[in-house]
Amino acid sequence: MLDFEGSRNEFLNLLAEMGEEPAFVARARAPELALDGLLQSCLAKRDELLRWPQFHFSILASRVQRDWSRLSRWMKGSDAVRRLENLDAELSLPQSPRPSWIVRDRSALQRFVESGTRFNIHWQDFLECLDLEAVNRPRHDFNRYYVIEKACAFGSERFCQDFIPLDMIDHPFLIRRFPPLQLPELA
Structure with a gap:
């Protein structure tokens, strides 16, 4: 199937070609999707009211x-x-x-x-x-797991040095x- 001679980068490219994505990519996308959904919901309700x-x-x-x-x-x-x-x-x-x-x-x-x-x-x-749990859970998980998943995918934590944790969404926001x-x- 896969031999051990390929690099991690080749493996990640192969995953992308097969329609899969590394966990850290999905982890980074989830908070954005959740926030977009919340903002669209708020906008629709605001327009209604x-x-x-x-x-x-x-x-x-x-x-x-x-x-x-x-x-x-x-x-x-x-x-x-x-x-x-x-x-x-x-x-x-x-x-x-x-x-x-x-x-x-x-x-x-x-x-x-x-x-x-x-x-x-x-x-x-x-x-x-x-209830902001649905938008804050992906943000919490991103803050907790993103660095680990990215470091595992690339085999080094040096690719994670620019990591900035996401703030939680609150009602004042x-x-x-x-x-x-x-x-x-x-x-």
Whole structure:
């Protein structure tokens, strides 16, 4: 089958040709796949929870024709208009619904802020309740076994000198990655 004259490198190449990969390669890929899956799941849930705030924001934007300064008298803080401009970039829908002629600027603003506040509460709850074991187990295993598996594959630990252990994923990481909406404060 295999003779003992070949090098480890030839053996690793043979494994690759046969569709197999060394354990250390799979070990390095697993944390990335787990994190990508978690981030995609969070993004999908965030998009789902943002539907109503986006709807209310679109009505507000259409109502004031994106002239956010029209709303400044009903908001506190000098950065309120800037917050709405930032939200415009984050929440814009391709096609805005037509606002009802009954809806006034202030009530549209209030509906959006209330909807955004509910989103922030539900989003925070969602992130804090996530079980991070599925994403942290591959990271833990990578930190524990990667160097050993790579050293065994290459027959030397010198190929592992640049190893950097992975940090565990925690809820603050997810909140930084997917922050709550920065809503203006109503006066």
